[in-house]
Amino acid sequence: MDRSDLVKESFVKKEVPAWTPTGKTSDYFGELVFDRKKMCKYLDAVSLHALLDCIEGGKPLDRETADGVARGMKEWAIEHGVTHVTHWFQPLTDGTAEKHDSLIDYDGKGGVIETFDGKMLAQQEPDASSFPSGGIRATFEARGYTAWDPTSPVFILDDTLCIPTVFISYTGEALDYKTPLKKALKAVSDAAVPICRYFDPDVKKVYSYLGWEQEYFLVDEGLYAARPDLMITGRTLFGHNSSKNQQLDDHYFAAIPPRVAAFMRDLEFAGHRLGIPIKTRHNEVAPNQFELAPIYGETNLSNDQNQLVMNLMNRIARKHGFVVLLHEKPFDGVNGSGKHNNWSLGTDKGTQLLAPGKDAKGNLQFVTFFVNVLAAVQKHNALLKATIASATNAHRLGANEAPPAIVSAFLGRTMTQVLRKLLEVPSDTPIEIAGKKGKSVGLVEIPEIFVDNTDRNRTSPFAFTGNRFEFRAVGSCANCAGAMTTLNAAVAEQLISFKDAVEAELAKGKETNVAIMDALKPIIKSVIDVVCFDGNGYTEAWKKEAVRRGLDIETNVPKMFCEFTKPASVEMFTKTGVYTEKELLARNEVKWETYVKKVQIESRVMVRMAINHIIPAATAYKAALLKELSLAKEIYGNLDTCTTELRILDIINKRVEEVGTKALAMKEARKAANAIEDEYERALAYHEIAESLYDLRKPIDKLEEVVDNKLWPLPKYRELLFIS
Ligand code: ADP
Numbered sequence: 094m095d096r097s098d099l100v101k102e103s104f105v106k107k108e109v110p111a112w113t114p115t116g117k118t119s120d121y122f123g124e125l126v127f128d129r130k131k132m133c134k135y136l137d138a139v140s141l142h143a144l145l146d147c148i149e150g151g152k153p154l155d156r157e158t159a160d161g162v163a164r165g166m167k168e169w170a171i172e173h174g175v176t177h178v179t180h181w182f183q184p185l186t187d188g189t190a191e192k193h194d195s196l197i198d199y200d201g202k203g204g205v206i207e208t209f210d211g212k213m214l215a216q217q218e219p220d221a222s223s224f225p226s227g228g229i230r231a232t233f234e235a236r237g238y239t240a241w242d243p244t245s246p247v248f249i250l251d252d253t254l255c256i257p258t259v260f261i262s263y264t265g266e267a268l269d270y271k272t273p274l275k276k277a278l279k280a281v282s283d284a285a286v287p288i289c290r291y292f293d294p295d296v297k298k299v300y301s302y303l304g305w306e307q308e309y310f311l312v313d314e315g316l317y318a319a320r321p322d323l324m325i326t327g328r329t330l331f332g333h334n335s336s337k338n339q340q341l342d343d344h345y346f347a348a349i350p351p352r353v354a355a356f357m358r359d360l361e362f363a364g365h366r367l368g369i370p371i372k373t374r375h376n377e378v379a380p381n382q383f384e385l386a387p388i389y390g391e392t393n394l395s396n397d398q399n400q401l402v403m404n405l406m407n408r409i410a411r412k413h414g415f416v417v418l419l420h421e422k423p424f425d426g427v428n429g430s431g432k433h434n435n436w437s438l439g440t441d442k443g444t445q446l447l448a449p450g451k452d453a454k455g456n457l458q459f460v461t462f463f464v465n466v467l468a469a470v471q472k473h474n475a476l477l478k479a480t481i482a483s484a485t486n487a488h489r490l491g492a493n494e495a496p497p498a499i500v501s502a503f504l505g506r507t508m509t510q511v512l513r514k515l516l517e518v519p520s521d522t523p524i525e526i527a528g529k530k531g532k533s534v535g536l537v538e539i540p541e542i543f544v545d546n547t548d549r550n551r552t553s554p555f556a557f558t559g560n561r562f563e564f565r566a567v568g569s570c571a572n573c574a575g576a577m578t579t580l581n582a583a584v585a586e587q588l589i590s591f592k593d594a595v596e597a598e599l600a601k602g603k604e605t606n607v608a609i610m611d612a613l614k615p616i617i618k619s620v621i622d623v624v625c626f627d628g629n630g631y632t633e634a635w636k637k638e639a640v641r642r643g644l645d646i647e648t649n650v651p652k653m654f655c656e657f658t659k660p661a662s663v664e665m666f667t668k669t670g671v672y673t674e675k676e677l678l679a680r681n682e683v684k685w686e687t688y689v690k691k692v693q694i695e696s697r698v699m700v701r702m703a704i705n706h707i708i709p710a711a712t713a714y715k716a717a718l719l720k721e722l723s724l725a726k727e728i729y730g731n732l733d734t735c736t737t738e739l740r741i742l743d744i745i746n747k748r749v750e751e752v753g754t755k756a757l758a759m760k761e762a763r764k765a766a767n768a769i770e771d772e773y774e775r776a777l778a779y780h781e782i783a784e785s786l787y788d789l790r791k792p793i794d795k796l797e798e799v800v801d802n803k804l805w806p807l808p809k810y811r812e813l814l815f816i817s
Pocket residue numbers: 302303304305306373386387388389390435436437438445560561
């Protein structure tokens with residue numbers, strides 16, 4: 094089938110079956126999750142209470158309880174047709190890992206029975222040698238183990254009971270995303286509780302909340318399959334711009350195309366049955382780009398749900414003849430995809446710590462947390478950027494679309510004014526809700542509803558949006574845990590040192606509110622001068638200004654990873670108990686290795702496609718033109734009527750030559766890079782190769798512009814982006 098047939102076929106698939114109602118969402122929400130309701134129904138009283146102690150109080154789960162819990166789970170699972178079980182974990186790769194075991198065992202009477210006990214629930218030993226470990230586990234010591242994370246409920250996917258687990262080496266190092274995230278969540282709670290107690294002595298726990306917004310592209314599966322670059326690297330390595338892209342702003346929030354809507358409904362239905370509170374769906378800025386967002390939840394669970402959603406998207410898209418692209422930059426020239434991480438803190442008593450309070454006390458608590466978050470982001474701005482850096486996100490980073498490669502914070506007019514005012518007034522000035530005391534000069538006021546709540550600065554990587562911060566730099570295919578671990582840990586570190594500062598002020602005999610404000614003032618001064626920036630993050634002027642302020646402007650991804658092992662980061666991570674230095678070193682090895690492999694794969698695919706797809710198409714057209722020219726010469730005796738053909742031939746000759754030489758050079762560059770022993774140095778060499786991919790792309794896109802449309806073998810941007 095040639096390209097035009099393929100295009101026609103994928104266009105016709107637009108016909109979608111009529112929608113059939115699923116009934117009320119609340120009737121099936123969470124039906125495939127072993128949640129509290131099922132625990133109460135399927136567990137005996139002793140197991141239930143022990144499990145709740147474990148979930149809420151962090152008590153370890155003993156074998157007997159695990160057996161009791163497993164018994165109840167097995168009964169529930171079998172009622173749902175489950176035949177298999179797996180530990181479901183998040184190694185340092187893209188996506189999750191699972192190894193299914195059937196529930197059968199010999200019954201001793203010549204048959205089999207279903208078994209599932211506490212041991213199978215609590216721990217498994219997958220052969221871990223083939224997961225990235227950065228040398229923590231030499232291959233002869235292939236044993237790592239997975240252990241149940243009872244704070245994330247067990248769920249059913251098709252015939253399989255999935256048990257969310259951490260993944261750890263036998264020597265205790267984390268080999269996954271979940272383990273450090275859980276440690277960071279504990280650290281931020283431990284550090285925040287004493288601060289909360291200045292305001293409410295009964296606070297026992299502080300939760301970190303995450304609301305992710307998942308952006309993605311959909312492309313027709315037939316067209317996708319005809320693009321080896323998309324299939325293998327997740328993005329198009331070449332493709333000339335479509336004449337119409339996103340310049341008319343007609344895709345954002347536009348009517349959802351029927352086939353896409355059918356996909357979204359299926360996805361939401363599956364997600365809701367799995368207890369994922371999917372809330373929002375809409376068209377995004379770029380053609381064929383969409384977004385899905387749930388109601389925010391506790392960070393660990395919300396992150397698991399994001400991992401699960403990405404998995405569901407892949408499966409369900411295929412049922413609708415689509416492939417979902419989670420890559421940050423599948424298409425050049427249109428927006429890429431991110432995953433805004435909306436993040437906040439709240440107490441076990443329901444107080445939102447990053448939202449204005451009900452009174453002056455509540456407001457002081459809000460400002461306290463607000464300012465300390467800014468301080469943490471300021472101190473670790475380079476590290477936070479490193480948490481979102483990857484070979485794939487690099488194409489968004491600093492490339493004139495969110496996010497700029499400088500981590501600053503956007504506060505909005507209101508909060509900037511509040512902070513400035515606080516520096517001017519005496520430390521015992523109450524922070525009022527605007528309007529409560531009438532308008533008066535001298536008061537520090539916060540409006541009850543933020544006027545500029547929607548005063549969104551789309552260029553800021555870390556923006557305050559009224560009751561939370563939005564970390565916008567996270568990549569669409571990333572595991573949010575990478576960024577969330579560091580953010581929560583950095584805030585924990587900051588709160589620990591803030592507590593010391595407050596205690597020092599209290600020791601001078603000050604009232605609590607005055608002591609807190611006196612401890613806050615130098616921090617406010619510093620964050621206003623350094624990390625807070627409400628201007629346009631894309632300008633050259635901001636880059637210069639950021640350097641002056643001491644913010645990091647590095648754009649080289651392998652270099653960014655070095656931030657993880659700098660003394661300030663090691664101190665922060667070890668103090669909060671999130672990573673040991675050994676883990677940080679090992680993880681950087683993994684990061685560099687992954688970076689190298691991803692660029693290596695892209696470069697290979699690109700060179701092979703240049704040789705196997707592009708040059709043959711260009712030379713076939715060249716041969717046709719030459720034939721025409723020789724005919725013209727024969728008939729007219731000259732080429733006077735062929736100036737256009739001659740010009741095109743000229744372009745083809747030049748560009749083909751360029752493609753050939755650059756492809757060869759790239760191969761040589763790879764050879765040289767592969768010979769480098771040191772992981773970091775090799776990654777630096779591959780960074781150069783990543784940059785040169787753009788160089789090889791240019792002549793190819795120029796060829797696409799002139800070569801006969803019928804001869805061009807690869808689906809074009811105008812087809813990939815506009816057929817849905
Ligand atoms: P927008 O695109 O306008 O930023 P969306 O509605 O797409 O907003 O997504 C906002 C996300 O932020 C949702 O997941 C929402 O549940 C989440 N969110 C709202 N309040 C909080 C909060 N206090 N903490 C964390 N996430 C929050």
